[in-house]
Amino acid sequence: MRTKETANNERKATKTTNRRKxxxxxxxxxxxxxxxxxxxxxxxxxxxxxxxxxxxxxxxxxxxxxxxxxxxxxxxxxxxxxxxxxxxxxxxxxxxxTKLCNCRDKQSCPLQEKCLKKSTVYQATVLETNTKKIDTFIGITF
Ligand SMILES: [Zn+2]
Known part of the structure; x- marks a missing residue:
């Protein structure tokens, strides 16, 4: 059997939980x-x-x-x-x-093992053995 006080407490508890936000x-x-x-x-x-x-x-x-x-x-x-x-x-x-060089022979890398570095401008002078012609190439890495 419920007492009057416990019923009141329950009512109070439900009142507080149903507060309007x-x-x-x-x-x-x-x-x-x-x-x-x-x-x-x-x-x-x-x-x-x-x-x-x-x-x-x-x-x-x-x-x-x-x-x-x-x-x-x-x-x-x-x-x-x-x-x-x-x-x-x-x-x-x-x-x-990331690695900086992907040359097979690291010692002969023309850019001191930094050939994969971004935004590097390089120039190569190439001697063609048959015609003895010298060409220069300029490139940039991405
Ligand atoms: Zn290299």
């Missing part, structure tokens, strides 16, 4: 020091003019359901330095893991 939509414009206009006021003025109290969406979109907060963005120095860091990390990883 507030449905809030956030507007997070990125903050900029150079912007002098009052973005918050302009935004809520727009809300009032676009969704007036007699509008059918006013129940969903009003000053109580829409909140505004600035979002922070990294400055240009942070963006550039993180980009540079990533590129340097990638290129240093490639250099250490």
């Amino acid at each position: 507030r449905r809030i939509t956030w507007f997070n414009p990125p903050y900029s020091k150079s912007v002098s206009s009052n973005i918050g006021k302009k935004f809520f003025d727009l809300l009032n003019s676009c969704f007036p109290p007699n509008h059918k969406l006013h129940k969903i979109i009003n000053k109580n359901t829409i909140k505004l907060s600035y979002s922070c963005t990294p400055n240009i120095k942070q963006i550039i330095s993180s980009h540079n860091k990533r590129i340097i990390k990638e290129s240093s990883n490639k250099d250490s893991t």
Whole structure:
């Protein structure tokens, strides 16, 4: 048999679990020091003019359901330095893991065992033994 107190406790427990969550939509414009206009006021003025109290969406979109907060963005120095860091990390990883030379005889590599290195401009002078003609070739590695 249940006592009155335990029934009350159960009712309290169910009451707390069925709490209604507030449905809030956030507007997070990125903050900029150079912007002098009052973005918050302009935004809520727009809300009032676009969704007036007699509008059918006013129940969903009003000053109580829409909140505004600035979002922070990294400055240009942070963006550039993180980009540079990533590129340097990638290129240093490639250099250490991939081989630099694919010549059969490493000692006779014309570029000191770095013939697979990217963006290397090289020039070769070739002597043709039959015609005794000397030619020069210029190339670039990719
Ligand atoms: Zn080589």
